Amino acid sequence: MRNLLSPRWLGGAVLALALAGCDASRESVTLHERDAVPDNLSQWHVVEALDGTLSLNDRVTPYDLNTALFTDYAHKLRTVWMPEGTSAAYGEEDFEYPVGTIISKTFYYPLAEDGSVRRTDDYSQDFAGNGLNLSKVKLIETRMLVKRVDGWQALPYVWNEAQTDAVLEIAGDAKRLQMVSDDGSSTGFTYVVPDFNQCSGCHADNHTKKAVRPIGPRARHLNKSYAYESGGENQLIYWQQMGYLSGLPDLTEVPHNVNFKDATASLEERARSYLDINCGHCHNPSGAADTSGLMLYSAEQDMRKLGVCKPPVAAGTGSGDRRFAIVPGSPDESILNFRVESTDPGAMMPELGRSLTHEEGTELLKDWIASLPGNCS
Template sequence: MKKLYLFPIFCFLFIFSCKSDEKIESIETVNPVVNFNIDAVPYAKLSTYAFFKGDLKDLNPSTKVIPYEPASSLFTDYALKKRFIWMPDGVKANYDGDDKSLNFPLGTVLIKNFYYNTIQPGNTTKILETRLMIKKSSGWVFAEYLWNDAQTEAELVTGTNFTTGSSVNITFKKENNDVVTTDYRIPSESECFACHKLDNKPVPIGVKPQNLNVSYNYPNGLKNQLQKLVDEGYLQSFPSNIVSTVNYKDTSKPLDIRLRSYLDINCAHCHQENARCDYRAIRLSFSQTTNLSKIGVCVMADEPIDPSLERIIMPGNPSKSVMHFRLSSVNESNRMPLLGRTIVHDEGLDLLKQWINTLNQNCP
């Protein structure tokens, strides 16, 4: 008679072989299966999904929860980010263009955790928020989770009682050892929609092939992120000739490519057709900014700010360039981006300044 082997609910018989005595030779346990009911999400607690195994704060992904990182990252008051993709069994995303987000199937969840590892005093690590985008039959929906001080759980705050968002006062140390205190912004659903809006529908921003066509250091080694999605069964295929963005911090890359990559991830989602700032004079998608007028070089400002700021980009003169002024401002009426930051991104501003100083054409 065969013996019956019972395992805990979170364990699976992964590999086995039978010999004459029918002894099970090899058993491997795997991570908990993600808990996802598309009719019930978003759940009240982040832990309910089982996206992460072990202590929740470790953000150690469960099976088929795949980490990713765009070539350049959106600036959010120097917050660090850990991003993941999860999809249900039997479905795949499709390539739809270098500069268009992957066409994800129903049930896809994009997971983005915001944290600091230099919270003062003591350089401690603290996760502030986790943002989910979930693709339901009605389209993408937002789910904002706010972490408790004990770092044991994150609670859903998206809804009718969180229409104005909130702020968390933090003090952290930058890489240059400057200590910064700010009211970090936890966005409301309407604020999320403002940046993620295209054709009046919510869409993802960073998961474009042009941003993912770079290597990531997975536990098993470096691999192209798009190829990883293919290997995991999450993506049908992708072309070999994708025109890709770069890490704007990588000084080995051309200055103009770095600047265009920075503007794409930080600004292009609003400055494009049928998006929040489509009435503006500039278009900042990476695929368009080979044309310098799209960035605003010699383009007249489309609203009055200061008489000395006539051009969006004044070649060779950052102090007379509207874009430089907006990136250096923390005033809510003047700063760009409008949302997502409360302090100046010094490195991004310096990148823009360097690039403007290389331009030598005369404006008409």
């Protein structure tokens, strides 16, 4: 067990939270003290490798997002757990999560027959119940957000090759992977696990307060159906029914991002949802990119602030020698397209979380910008 506030290793100091209905052979979810977090993910008993499955403990609830942050085509298993008798209070922008909440996100890839990882949108072979079938997937990392009295704590755990446990890696990690696509083409790339400070940096979407907060589990991202083992249900309704959410208004009053791949949604809705989750945590009025003047979060309606005919604050490699963030009708002249397509660390956006270009996302943004009327003359 590691003490994050000193170089000494500590042994105990944990608060075990008993869960009703838990299998007697499995320990209940354990909430460790901030300054004595365990070195192994299994010691939390939230998600564990058991009998060939990455298994979810009692009341550890999976969830998904309408549109997710791109991370080198990795698949993700997201979960939330709250102490018995507590619930999150609904808020349109942020939920007020109770102290003791544990949010986890496990990054993994489906396995190809030759042991490389697959680039695919197909999740059908990944799951064994609510957990993951370990014979079908390669686990990379599990990131934890733990709600403390004084705020959220971010913890990165990296899985071992045997997929028996994950180890706390405050300094992050890098894994060289070979990815095969459905057309048979293969790409080598380096998957980068962020370090402790990078986790905190991305999740502090208010640059002034610098407080770590969850990005994904917010109303507009969660407002969708999820295929639970008991059947399909809107996630917010499901959280309310199980006691994880209070104050939920009628769903007609809840904001709703769309799936960026949903062809029944408008091109505008799809592009804005994509920019919101991938860029909005920095490009908002209080975010780390506030000085750029480029606002890509969902609530922004001023087209100039969205980048239309907006010159960059600073030129150079990051602009690709292009004059405006967005040139209506001309994605090839737009800085936005240059940066999301680039894999140059000095130019690419987002700056963290990817080594590859998201081809589907960049094509969407091209189509959207090509459809915009007007010019920058």
